[in-house]
Amino acid sequence: MKLCRYGKDGHEKPGIIDAQGKLHDMSKVVATLDAETLSPRNLARIAKIKPETLPIVTGNPRMGVPYTGISKYVAIGLNYSDHAAEAGMAVPTEPIIFMKATTSICGPNDDTVMPRNATKLDWECELAIVIGTKAQYVSEEDSLNYVAGYCVANDVSERAFQLQSSQWDKGKGCDTFGPIGPWLVTTDEITDPQNLDMWLDVNGQRMQAGNTRTMIFGVRKLISYCSHYMTLLPGDVICTGTPPGVGLGKKPNPVFLNVGDVVTLGIQGLGQQQQKIVESA
Numbered sequence: 001m002k003l004c005r006y007g008k009d010g011h012e013k014p015g016i017i018d019a020q021g022k023l024h025d026m027s028k029v030v031a032t033l034d035a036e037t038l039s040p041r042n043l044a045r046i047a048k049i050k051p052e053t054l055p056i057v058t059g060n061p062r063m064g065v066p067y068t069g070i071s072k073y074v075a076i077g078l079n080y081s082d083h084a085a086e087a088g089m090a091v092p093t094e095p096i097i098f099m100k101a102t103t104s105i106c107g108p109n110d111d112t113v114m115p116r117n118a119t120k121l122d123w124e125c126e127l128a129i130v131i132g133t134k135a136q137y138v139s140e141e142d143s144l145n146y147v148a149g150y151c152v153a154n155d156v157s158e159r160a161f162q163l164q165s166s167q168w169d170k171g172k173g174c175d176t177f178g179p180i181g182p183w184l185v186t187t188d189e190i191t192d193p194q195n196l197d198m199w200l201d202v203n204g205q206r207m208q209a210g211n212t213r214t215m216i217f218g219v220r221k222l223i224s225y226c227s228h229y230m231t232l233l234p235g236d237v238i239c240t241g242t243p244p245g246v247g248l249g250k251k252p253n254p255v256f257l258n259v260g261d262v263v264t265l266g267i268q269g270l271g272q273q274q275q276k277i278v279e280s281a
Contacts, residue, residue, distance in 0.1 A: 001047060002183040002271075003149075005033055005064040006057060009107070012064035016051045017183060023061075024054035033184075035069030035235030038132040038148035043186060064107045066151060066184035067130075069235040073100040073178060074226055075126075075155060077168065079216050079241025086249025095217045095225050100155070100239070101173030108181035108273035112156055113280050114259055115174045120159035121257040121277065124242035125200040125208050125265040127193065128153035129219060130184055135232040143223035146232070149186040150193060152270045153239050154179045154200075154263065159248050159256070180237065182271045190269055193219045198243060200265035202257070208265070210243025 002017035014026040014033045029049055036042065077096035078084040084091045114121055132148025155172065156179070162171025190196070193212060200208035217225070222238055232238075247255040257263070257277050266272030 001043070001186045001189065003033055003046070003186070004066050004181065004183045006061040007064065008062060009064065015057060016046075016049070016054070018051035023057040024051045025057050026054060029054070033067040035067065035071070035233065037067060038130065038234045040132060043132065043148060047188075062107060063109055063182040065105055066181045067235065070102055070105060070237055071233050072230070072236045073102055073105065073239070074230070074237065075100050075172065075239040076217070076222055076241045080210065080214055080243045081216055082214070082244040083242055083246065083249070086244050086246070091216065095222060097226065097229070098168045098172060100178050101169070103175060104173045104178035106176045106179050108152065108179050108271075109275065110176060110179060111278045112179070112263070112275040113174075113176045114257075114277055115158060115161075116280050118158050118160070119256070120248070120254070122157045122159050122247040123200055123202065123207065123257065123263050123265070124155035124157060124246055125198050125267070126153045126155050126239045126242050127196060127198065127212050127219075127267055128180060129193075129223065129238040129240060131232045131236040131238070132234055134234060135223065135227040138224050138227045140220045140224040143220045143227075144187070146223060147187055148234070149184045150190050150270055151180050151184055151237075152182070152265065152267045152273055153237070154265055154273060154275065155239050155242060179273055179275060182273065185270050196270070197268040198266070200245065200263065202263055203261055207247070208243055208245030210245070212240070214243065215240060
């Protein structure tokens with residue numbers, strides 16, 4: 001299934017995408033899409049709904065975050081060896097965990113706000129894992145059983161803020177730095193998360209092109225690893241790192257985003273996002 005929420009910010013309705021890519025309104029049969037909805041039992045109930053029996057949504061409504069109730073936004077750094085090389089950093093021997101503030105989360109096509117005093121705004125196309133079942137100390141073998149689905153994420157980053165200390169969070173958690181969506185695609189459609197093409201363009205120019213198979217630590221490992229250091233709750237997001245092609249790594253000189261730039265990104269089977277860079281108020 002491809003589940004989503006659409007409508008004005010704060011007034012989104014639940015939706016589902018049919019096999020032809022059309023958006024249908026689920027609000028008469030599903031009250032909301034939240035963390036509780038992501039349980040295997042509730043997803044199985046929604047799977048019985050036939051999208052073609054629901055009203056088609058016309059026009060081009062705003063897409064919101066696909067569901068509500070994200071308690072944690074966990075992110076993994078330097079999880080592609082070629083990205084580590086372009087960043088001039090050592091390939092990690094175990095996953096690097098940092099957190100993005102949940103206040104950074106926004107819809108997939110919402111504007112990205114350039115923070116005050118920002119000078120090095122950057123992009124990162126990433127596969128986001130969405131947890132569906134509470135996970136503590138899970139094995140790699142069982143880890144995919146805890147997944148509700150996957151989303152596209154842009155781990156928007158301000159490199160000057162990020163690299164001012166050994167702790168990256170303040171360069172990762174600014175408002176609008178966490179666009180997620182457009183859809184939550186459930187695991188019945190994404191049976192192999194380690195073979196998904198991914199890409200990102202800036203102003204129509206291809207900057208990133210990669211595939212999840214080149215991760216250093218795969219999806220199974222990341223879920224298991226994170227669950228040994230924190231309890232993963234339904235709705236929690238794990239962003240799995242980015243392939244090469246970020247602005248910081250461009251040679252001979254880094255390239256960073258400016259007001260007016262447009263970032264477009266997508267992952268095979270998960271849809272695409274687009275953000276325009278705007279000034280802060």
